[in-house]
Amino acid sequence: MSFWVIQTLNGITFSMVLFLITAGLTLIFGLMRIINLAQGCFYLLGVLIGFSVLQSTNSFLLCLFFGIIATGILGIMLQRFFLYRFQDDHEGQVLLTLGFVFILSDLALLIWGGEPKLLPKPSLFEGSIEIGSNFFAIYRLVMILIGVLIALGLWLFIGRTRMGALIRAGADDIEMARGLGISIPILFTGVFGLGAALSSFGGIIAGPLIGAHPGLEWDILLLSMAVVLIGGLGSLKGAFLGSLLVGLVDNFCKVLIPELGLFVIFGAVAIVLAFKPTGLFGRL
């Protein structure tokens, strides 16, 4: 019995990480109508930068701080200097992000090397609690908590703040937003940076569990795509529920039928799409 509880919690842990990444994807798509293929790279860079910071300072907080800020700034620069030139050419922007993936992932390989890395757990959260006859890492519980808090935070931010209203306005009708005097360039750049930061945040938080390895930027991007395909592009609610689904399925597959993991997940995607091509909560 406790085995199932543990595995469910494990799945939810991963779901929270997925949510952080897909929330970024969702915000970026909702506002700019582009799929940021480099989202996986931001995740990876977050971990790697955090790794370096941790090596010199030994402070998990600092590594969080610098990781998020650095990645956020990178995202802002990429958007401002490259993507924004293609404002209305959505296809062009998506393809540009594909180019970014190659550049960023190879740079990461160059700077940090190809050996898999794991971040050490923050000492505050080491240890486990007993559930039935098994043990569950406290850090994972912390991850779940953080994920839920971020989800709530985003929900409040988008739904209740003025900034969130601006984002929603832009997502609904960009022309209208322009007409209302909202500065579109700043909004776009800001949201892209936010998306990048969220992804790297997820990477660092998951650093002690998943860490970083070459190819991770694709692995995690693909899972994120499964999430948004199921949950629906442009819907935070969909991203959250989709993350829960994919995280749980991924975890249980790894434990029960490791050969079929990806197949089951994308099979689920295919099924959802067969009935509802825009995902469960999607809105084009």
Next chain:
Amino acid sequence: MKALVVDNICKNFGGLQALNRVRVEVEVGQRQVIIGPNGAGKTTLFHIVSGILLPTSGEVYFFEENITRLPIHLRANLQLSQTFQLVNLFKGLTVLENIVLALQSFKHTKFTLLRRLNGFTPILHQAEEFLKEWGFWYKRHTHVSNLSHGDQRLLDIMLALASQPRLLLMDEPTAGLSAAEIQTITSRIKNLSKEITILFIEHNMDVAFDLAEKVTVLHMGEVVAEGTPAEIKRDPRVKKIYLGTEKG
């Protein structure tokens, strides 16, 4: 038999009721216009007739056939054609290529994979005749994006006519045109065969009353008046709806 019967059509978008129990009948060969202020639901109604939208409730009958849920292309195959409010042409192609697409749609040759289109003389002959009739032959290699707005609207109508429709829907055929261009279009429309039933939307009242035999007035998703142009001009309800805008 009536060409078109729109029977108690309702259309809701979320909370917004765009059309409310709309009933419109168009006789065969008739020229009928739908007028009404912006947001009355005219284009929504057209989309339901052509199949771009599905109604929330109600039925649509085309020559006594129930087409309410029929896919767009099957309605077109029944010879129901339309032109669009915003000109919807194949902008990257030439006039000739546009016409060929329209003409080829009902021929099985459209599925031919292994012969060059240039060799299909029957279609090209048809296109030539058609273009010459409309005075577009000398422009046949012009790219649509290089045509004047008036020519584009004409081409739009030509594409819709290529299939020899029984019913032609035109959504604001003269929108954005100069007076001279409007003249050209209206005389072309007047010269169309009586075998084509025409239902159109217009904002330009002069054009509407000039071309139409019957006028249907739509306001806030409901039919508020119907009659001949003369009757509608005198109708106080219609005047009230248009108060504040141009002469009704």
Next chain:
Amino acid sequence: MRRWIGIIILILLFGILPHVLSRYYVILLTKILIFAIFAMSLDLLVGYLKLPSLGHGAFFGIASYFIGIFSTRVGNSFWLNFPLAIAMAVVVAAVFGLLVLRTRGAYFFMISLALSQMLWGIAFSWRFLTRGDDGIPGISRPVIGFLPWSLQDPICYLYFVLFFFMVAFILMYILVQSPFGHTILGIRESELRMRTLGYNTWLHKYIWFIISGLFAGLAGGLSVYFNGFVSPTSLSVAISADALLMVLLGGAGTLIGPVIGAGSLVLLENIVSAYTGRWLLVLGIIFVLVRMTTPYGILGLVNRSGSKEQRRHEGIGG
């Protein structure tokens, strides 16, 4: 006329160069031709239907794997395996098409990626059938009875591939110029208008999609005999992205563009890899540069104006 002269020159080129240059370049040329077929097949989707796909590797890879599995376990009959492999690609395209063609743009992009990843996942995990990450080695080149030379010889295999390349190119050229191809252009320009004109646009897209998969499968089959080896890489995002880059680099919607793109990319990779291990970085930079400066690719540059009208094929009456 000019085009025919160019083709004759190319033929002479292929007739003389392979015997003059070293074996290394013969192999390079072969690789270029194989990828050219693959890129052209993708162009049918990307350039002519405006459906950007990151999952084209699925059809390429499935054909490769079919031959890989069958020739090592069942029998190495070319006349059986090769057509069946292509048929397999067609089947996969038929199935994927059902799921994928109800979407467009961003969704299509992701779904095509997702579906091909699904296949990749199977190739990676189903070790019993595919030997997973290790791949299947030892796939020998076909023995074609009536040919006086062995396909083991690199020059012979080059001509073998060249034959299929010419067939593919000519076929695709005819397809694009046909009434069906014209319909596809119409769908690309305005699908809604096509539907209101009476076209069952979904059906047309579906057939075109399957044809595109067929040619990708052809490339995959040629590739696996070329390498003698197949691994999940043949189904991966990497190979799909390579093809997409080739199409965009050379110029989408032109058929010749992807060929140029394939040649450029393969050559570049070979040159760059000789100097540095950072090929992906260079690739990414090239890609971003090209996209930023000339979205219509190399062919667009050559055509100067790069307007849509000139970028595409002859059209009618031209």
